[in-house]
Amino acid sequence: MSVSIVAKGEVITAFLNGEIDHHTAAELRTTIDDAVVNNKPTLLVLDFKNVSFMDSSGIGLVMGRYKTISELGGELAIVNTSPGIGKVMKLAGMERLAKIGMEELVNETNQ
Amino acid sequence: MKPINSFYLKIPSRSANESFARFAVSAFVSQLDPTLEELSDIKTAVSEAVTNSIVHAYKNEIGNVYITAEIYENRSVKIRIRDTGCGIDDVNKALEPLFTTVGGERSGLGFSVMQSFMDYLKVSSKPNKGTTVIMKKVLSIKI
Numbered sequence: 532m533s534v535s536i537v538a539k540g541e542v543i544t545a546f547l548n549g550e551i552d553h554h555t556a557a558e559l560r561t562t563i564d565d566a567v568v569n570n571k572p573t574l575l576v577l578d579f580k581n582v583s584f585m586d587s588s589g590i591g592l593v594m595g596r597y598k599t600i601s602e603l604g605g606e607l608a609i610v611n612t613s614p615g616i617g618k619v620m621k622l623a624g625m626e627r628l629a630k631i632g633m634e635e636l637v638n639e640t641n642q
Numbered sequence: 643m644k645p646i647n648s649f650y651l652k653i654p655s656r657s658a659n660e661s662f663a664r665f666a667v668s669a670f671v672s673q674l675d676p677t678l679e680e681l682s683d684i685k686t687a688v689s690e691a692v693t694n695s696i697v698h699a700y701k702n703e704i705g706n707v708y709i710t711a712e713i714y715e716n717r718s719v720k721i722r723i724r725d726t727g728c729g730i731d732d733v734n735k736a737l738e739p740l741f742t743t744v745g746g747e748r749s750g751l752g753f754s755v756m757q758s759f760m761d762y763l764k765v766s767s768k769p770n771k772g773t774t775v776i777m778k779k780v781l782s783i784k785i
Contacts, residue, residue, distance in 0.1 A: 553693045554657035560747065584664075584682075586689040587755050591747035615682035622758055623751055 534559050536566040543567060544576040551582055551589040560592060564599050575600045577629075580611035589616070590623040597628045606630065645712035645720070647673065653707050655700040655725070663692040663709055670711050671719050676781045683759035684719065684779060690752040691723040691775045697744065699727025699773055717781040726772035733765050 532549035545563045549555065567575055575596060579585070597607045607629040612620060625631065649670050653659045664685040671684055688709075695707045710722040730736045737757070742750035757763050762778035 550661060552657075552660045552689055553697060554660050556747070584661075584685065584689075586686050586693065587749045587751040588693065590749040590751055594749060595747040614679065615686070618682075618759075619686065619755065622755060623749060 532559065534562050536562065538566065538570050538572070541573040542576060543570055543572040543574070544578055546578045546581065548581040550584040551592060552584070552586050553588040556588045556592045560595060563596055567596070567599050567603065567605075571603050571605070572600070573605045574608060575605060576608045576610060578610050579613070579616055582613070582616060585616045585619055587619065587623070590619060590625065593620075593623075593625055593629065643714055643716075645714050648710065648712040651709040653709070654704050655696045655707050655727075656704060657693075657696055659707070660689055660692050660696065663707070664688045667709065667711050667721060671713065674713055674717055674719070674781050675784060680779065680781050684721070687756045687759045687777055687779075688721060688723070690755045691721075691777070694752050694775075695723065695725040695727060695773070697748065699725040699729070701728065701744075717783065719779050719781065721777045722774060723777075724772065724774040729769040729771050730765070730767040730773055731769055733767050736767075737765065 532551065532555035534548065535546045537544045543566055547559065577593065577596065600607050609620065609625065609629045609631045620631065651666055653663060667688045668681050668685045671681065692707055705725060705727055708724040712720045735741055737753045739754045740750040742748045756777055760777040760779045764776040767773040
């Protein structure tokens with residue numbers, strides 16, 4: 532599991548890579564939070580394009596990042612989820628916390 | 643009904659084994675040629691149950707997690723995940739969505755995922771004795 536962070540203007544995108552479970556979530560949490568606290572973005576984007584598996588530990592990760600970014604007055608977006616990951620997100624009602632599927636916006640921002 | 647095949651796995655409750663456990667079960671179930679969605683559902687449910695044993699049952703210790711999987715002629719899969727950890731005081735409460743006893747970003751959705759991704763879930767637990775989770779799923783028929 533790895534994550535690369537791209538900061539552009541007021542947007543931070545965390546490109547997640549690998550499998551997200553309880554074992555891998557802790558490291559991701561620290562890396563993303565460090566980037567958010569240092570850059571204070573208005574939008575944090577979690578990109579799941581290269582995530583091949585996620586269980587409810589990933590939901591804990593998303594909820595925690597929502598808390599971090601909200602406390603700084605920013606918003607959270609979730610993009611490029613596979614059907615399997617989308618199913619877990621839906622079960623957890625993540626659409627209430629985050630904007631899901633803003634791929635166009637994110638692709639624009641990262642060009 | 644007798645299973646057409648089965649396996650048994652005993653692993654220490656180390657978090658690195660979460661991925662090993664779900665891979666082992668998914669590799670075994672692949673004999674039935676499940677759809678990608680069915681396989682993903684089973685992997686996720688197994689990951690939840692094993693994570694519960696690691697995070698909750700053996701909170702401050704390393705114990706064993708016992709996994710049995712059986713497949714049947716009618717394309718059903720039965721998975722049993724057992725630990726001999728601290729047990730659950732109130733199983734009904736534990737099954738409620740968002741209920742969790744620990745902090746540290748646990749979503750409290752583990753059992754909800756197992757319930758919704760599998761066709762059957764039974765949780766038996768005794769405080770200080772351990773917890774057994776039995777899950778079943780009937781795979782779709784291939785044409």
